[in-house]
Amino acid sequence: MSGLRGAVIGCGFFAQNHLKAWRDVEGARIVAVCDLDPARAEAAAALTGARAHSDAASMFAEEKPDFVDIATTMEIHEPLARLAARHDVAVICQKPFAPDIETVRRILGFTRRPIMVHENFRFQRPLIELERHVRAGAVGTPFFAHISWRTGYDVVAGQPYLAEVERFIILDLGIHLLDVARFLLGDVADIHCRTRRTMPGAKGEASAVLSLRHLSGAVSQIVCSYTTRIEPDPFPQTLIELEGDRGSLHLRHDYRLEHHERGRMTVHDVAPRPPAWADPQWALVQESVLNTQQHWIDCLRSGREPQTSGADNLKTFALVEAAYASAASGRAEVPEA
Amino acid sequence: MYQIGVVGCGFFARNHLEAWGGIDDVSVVAVCDLDPARLDRAATRWPGVRGYPDAAGMLARERLDFVDIVTAAPSHRALVEQVAAAGAAVICQKPFAPSLEDARAMVAACARAGVPLMVHENFRFQRPILELKKVVESGRLGAPTYARIRFRHACDIYAGQPYLLEEERLAIMDVGVHLLDVARFLLGEAETVFCRTQRIDPRVAGEDSVSITLEHEGGAVSLVDFSFATIQEPDPFPQTLIRIEGERGTAQLLEGYRLEVSGGGVPIEVRDVEPPVPAWGGRPWHLIEDSVITIQRHWIDCLKTGREPATSGADNLKTLELVFAAYDSASARGTAHQSASALGTASESARAGGGA
Structure with missing residues (x-):
């Protein structure tokens, strides 16, 4: 078999999606898997x-892979990225890139080979389609977006460590939505954020309301919650209203993309086209994992910079830091990438 | 029988007059307008009603129980003070005043004269919003934690009200005031206000797209966002779309007057909360027309029982404080606290990039 030789480090909960997706990625194959827990490593193998x-x-010493997929929790991303740098290996790293922006800057400082963050929301088919419409001029010049991700799905059951973190929903989920806001409306001038500890037993904030001013002048609202009681629960879908001076796009429940113009409304089906191994509830996410990994390999092979490169993701991470700073200060804060 | 004088016979006054015509125990005996053509039109529709070119003349000659002031905000203070001095009760259209100073002066003048004062703040009297309030009060949702109150449209409001194009303070003053009142009605008093404004339509002088974040006493956070430049087909104008979440459930007021309540393990409940269409009205204005009837009935009930109206002058001061705090925040790029209601001089306006 030809193509790039990859290694996966971390074979836990979410890594199962990575492992399955690698089997379908063109131009690469996984030659090594690594986990501190030998049973998990064997299962992945x-x-x-x-x-x-x-x-x-x-x-690293034995396999000499072309790239490594770091799918561990964020606390050990830095030492693993350092190890990869020492072996001159390109890195794709799960999000959040690191627990704080200082660590992100250190990782980018010692990395010489390509590095991409596995920031997969913008690789979800509905969001790819939404952005494609915006870029094609469907709404004219965008001026407003409302980005909503509110669920009652029990995220702590699958990832119990989330109940203990001081920085909860913005770092875990809001980071994806901040990246989507950048993807759709460009970089951000300042951010205002209010958080609430709405989940009993969780240390960090389980809901947040954010207001962003983009450099273009556009305004976006991001609202996320892990404690919303609603039926049907849209988990794990992101719902979006995006408005421009010539029309609007509404990404609604069940992958209905509405294009509103004066006197006309057109509906597009933007449901994911999941791989065969996907679970229906996770199809959206699992397809995006495959899309993300394929993008990484395409970029490595062509020498292009990935959309969610380390340098790009630093800008998303700066929004996370600015959001927490605003939650503490009560004022709008300027992101410092 | 309450004897009523109506000041101002313009665009919106028609709703007031038609609504009074359908309420028991009241009689509009006099109307007042600077424009003789408008007075003639009112006299044709309401034979026997006496027309006056100025309020002072009307107050001198008529024995009125109350006066319904349906003019623009800058004229309110002088009119309210005259009416109160004449000993009649007062209903005053929104926005109550162009400044907090005027608003406080009017509240004080009515208190001194011992006459009731209500602001015609009618959104919270819209049937869908009253039904939503009942759901919140039933406890079905638990304590409110989050709300979004949305009023976005591209209906050409400038055709009927061309003066809006020139307003330096446009959307917050025109419709934001209603939505901030609804936020108070549903979630309680707001403790902080953060506001961003934009100017999208190149023809307008003021803000026509606004996003406000409120923190309410009790902890709920709400977003209040509205725009006059939002293209949707069909256009939901004049409906306010609202989502309220509590610890146990979510209620949503959706397009087409659909109220959905879900969560808490009980079956999803969907109700049609469309208001009736008055005989003198028509869609889509029936939402507003019905609310005018409801608020004016509320006023009469309050007069009869001696209760304070829900949107009394004193209550409306709190809504106006939010309006000015929003302008203040938009110009200061910070969060304004409700107590710090210094007036901003200009709203921060930024065109979305790329335009001419």
Whole structure:
């Protein structure tokens, strides 16, 4: 088999999606998988046909991969990225890139090879289609967006560590929506944020309301919650209203994209086209994982910078920091990338 | 039988007059307008009603129980003070005043004269919003945590009200005042206000797209956003779309007067909350027309029982404080606290990039 040789580090909950998606990515294959838990590494090896490792340093030395997919929690992204840099290996790294922006800056400082953050929301088919319409001029010049992600889905059940983190929904989920806001409306001048600890038993904020001013002059609102009681629950869909001077686009529940113009409304079906292994509830996310990983490989092979490169993701991360700073100060804060 | 004088016979006054015509125990005996053509039109529709070119003359000659002031905000203070001095009760259209100073002076003048004062703040009397309020009060949702109150359209409001094009303070003063009142009605008093304004339509002088974040006592956060430049087909104008979440459930007021309540493990409840169309009205204005009837009935009930109207002058001061705090925030790029209601000199306006 030809193509790039990859290694996956971290074979936990979300990494299962990465592992399955790698089987469908063109131009690359996984040759090694690594987890501190040997049983998880063996299971991943069985899934992918790769060799199992439990030590990252020896994995790099023995396998000499072309790239590494870091799918661990954010606390160990920096040491693993440093190890990859030492072995001159390109990196795709799960989000959040790091626990804080200082760490992000350090990682970018020592990285010489391509690096991309696995920021997958903008690779969801509905959002790809929405952005494509905006870029094609469907609404004229955009001036407003409302981006909503509100659910009662129990995220803590699958990832119990989330109940303990001081920075909860903005760092876990809001970061995706901030990236989507940048994707649709461009970079951000300042951000205002109010947070609430609405989940009993969770230390951090489980709901947030953000107001952004983009450099273009556009305004966006981002609202996210893990404690919304609603039926039908839209999880894991992002619902968006985007308005320009010539029309509006509404991304509604169940992947209905409405294009509003004066005197006319057109509906497009933008449902994901999930891979065969996808679970219906997770199809949106699982397809985006495949799209993200394919984009990374296409970029590595062509020498292009990935859309969500480390340098690009620093700008998204700066919005997370500005959001938390605003939540504390009560004022709008300017992101400092 | 309450004897009523109506000051101002313009665009919106027709709704007031038609609504009074359908309410028991009241009689409009006099109307007043600077424009003789408007007086003639009113006299044709309401034979027997006496017309006056100025309020002082009307107050001198008529024995009125109350006066319904349906003029623009800058004229309100002088009129309210004259009416109160004449000993009649007062209804005053919104926006109540162009400044907090005027608003406070009017409240004080009516208090001194011992006459009731109500602001004709009619959005919270719209049937869908009254029904939504009942859901919140029933406890079905639990304590409110979040709301979005949305009023976005591209209806050509400038055709009927061309003076709006020149207003330095446009959308917050015109419709934001209603929505901020609705936010108070549904979620309680607001403690902080953060506001961003934009000018989208190149013909207008003021802000025509606004996003406001409020923090309410009790902890709920709400977004109040409105625009006169939002293209949707069909256009939901003049409906306010609202989502309120509580600890146990969510209520949504959706397009087409659909009220959906869900959460808490009970089946989703969908209700049609469209108001009736008055005999003198028509769609889509029936939402507003019906609310005018409801608020004017409320006023009569309050007069009969001695209760304070829900949108009394004193109550409306709190809504106006939010209006001015919003302008203040938009110009200061910071969060204004309700107590710090210094007037901003100009709203921050920014065209979306790329335009001419």
